[in-house]
Amino acid sequence: MIDMKNPSAIGITNNNGLRLKSLSKNFGEFTAVEDVNLHIKRGEFLTILGPSGSGKTTLLMIIAGFLEATTGDIEFDGFSIMSLRPEKRNFGMVFQGYALFPHMTVRQNISYPLEVRKGARDEIVRRVDEMLELVQLHSFGDRLPRQLSGGQQQRVALARALIFDPLVLLLDEPLGALDKKLRSDVQTQLKHLHRKVGKTFVYVTHDQEEALSMSDRVVIMNHGRVVQVGSPQELYERPSTIFASKFIGKSNILRGVVKQVDENEIVYIIGDKYFQQLASNENFSINDEIILALRPEKIKIVSCKVASNEVNILVGRVIDITYLGSTISVNVETDAVGEFILEVQAWCNQETLEKGREISFAWSLDAAFIVKDIKS
Template identity: 50%
Template sequence: MSGPAGHALSLQGVAKRYGDFTAVQGATLEVASGEFLTLLGPSGSGKTTILMMIAGFVEPSAGRILLDGRDITALPPERRDFGMVFQGYALFPHMTVAENVAFPLRVRRMARAERDAKVRAALDLVQLDRFADRRPSQLSGGQQQRVALARALVFDPALLLLDEPLSALDKKLRAELQEELKALHRRIGRSFINVTHDQEEALSLSDRIAILNHGHVMQVGSPEALYERPATRFVADFLGKSNFIEGEAEPDAGGMALRRGRARVVARGTAPAGRALLSLRPEKIVLLPAEGAPALAEDNVVEGRIAAWSYLGTGFAVTVETPDLGAIRVHLPAWRSPVAPAEGLAVRLGWSRDAAVVVAEDAAMAPQGHAA
């Protein structure tokens, strides 16, 4: 499709208050030209409110919104030239697919020949050119969402805003459309801003993710940076699963150590003397039977017994109760698993010092902290 390349968007201290309730608290975000940014957070975290302020449907109580350096805070939605895709598709049931896609162009009073060419190009982009004469009721959910995407892109918008566009679809179809949406973003080169509460969707689609909680932007970074180096307990716990080990920090030649009971856990990074918190991902832990298995050559080794386990298809989710560190969750691959899980089985756990990362308790971590 022809039209402008991606545009850069900037949110500067944007807030939204409804009486005594503050939905968004001083959000500052930069969206680079051509970037796919996802706003990720639980229900009520403020992510949809931020998207609605970007779209112009909600007026900020404070702060500014800039597009390519131009202040658009007071600009009405129809003059922002942003495409938007909603969770519920919002298609006109009495119109054909082609008529739905053409609607934004008819509003703009585009000439018939140019309008038809743009509609054909948009439908071809989402691989629905064969369905131009059908009505939405004759399409699957995934096809209807593609129509909504084509309609949002047909007028060459400056930005594409996506409000949980895949959440109404089943898991398999959602995964397929995630791949298509990512490929579509690469092809057209526009800036996409996506809202979701689905962690897997955010990780698979995004160039960067902004994690929100209680109206604060807690951390911004690439999917890898956020997953591997979460700044706070909330970020580590919300994006994936994590074990948390709390104890007394002390210096160590390779970084830092944390002492809890008789256990001493070594990790990379530093922490001031006193109470410290480590995040340890379940898939980074090696688990072997306590008897009849080779010794673990990991930096940290603890013993325990399996308290519970479940089969997940690709792997086992195992909970191991340890004397000093409490319950530790481990993810084991199901294929050629080193252990046949059974409740009460004595096991040894091991992980390298690189596997655990120091995180801040949420109350101690100022919002807006950014990942490296």
């Protein structure tokens, strides 16, 4: 039997982390998780991001050992852990509901995992003190969960999941029940906590902002499959599919036909309008379909005089304006390409914007990126 509490005792010295290999899970006819391959590095904050029903919880439950995969394998530091029961995997788990024991004090809740592991009394007291310090609840030890705010209860749940020194911490939408302001505070605390304890965090959320702001890497899931894996910046700057480009941030989708290709640029046509795009690694031939995603903030409003110098330019009528504080979101209807969404700086564009007004807008050669149109 592998001793998951002390992998180095059996000669595992390489920092391999957690490997998910071709994991699938069927519920009858329905495939909730399909062929997931993923390497989660030691100490990494990895977020699984996807819409509701995309298979995130199912995947986390398989990693935790509460659900059996239909096919595939999970390795930790090169050893399969598939046959290990949840408690033998030594992974901590925090769920969406805080799942604290309501009749137990904060101290009793936090010490519970060590009590069931039959730790020594003075060692338990010492560890609970450490954990209370870690989550900054030292003066709350004797309170009951109902005497705490939602954010404090969630920190108790975190302390309880960390007290037995787990190899990996699995968190399933742990901030889902908190209001927006509190959520953002606890996000910051959680990030600090991750840095302090240096453990591997696998974090599940459907909230893209949360994923981008907290994680080292993000895995985008849809329909049970991994769509794309990357750093927050990579995913925002270079989403590979239409789904990813719309799930992380907003995008205008342009569907054109390639008319000219050379090593520097691609010329494509939508309707009867020509556009240009920086050449990419993909090979395009004349008359191929090309799909591009264009971020609203990469489009600028131009005056007619300047407009003649711009490469990609369109004229449209403003149909909606949403003031967002530092920026303004503008919906524009064009005859040539349909509806567009632009996001422009509020301080310099306020006067020119008015519903019904005609505006010209433009984007540069390298502003859009080529995406694929696949199911996920």
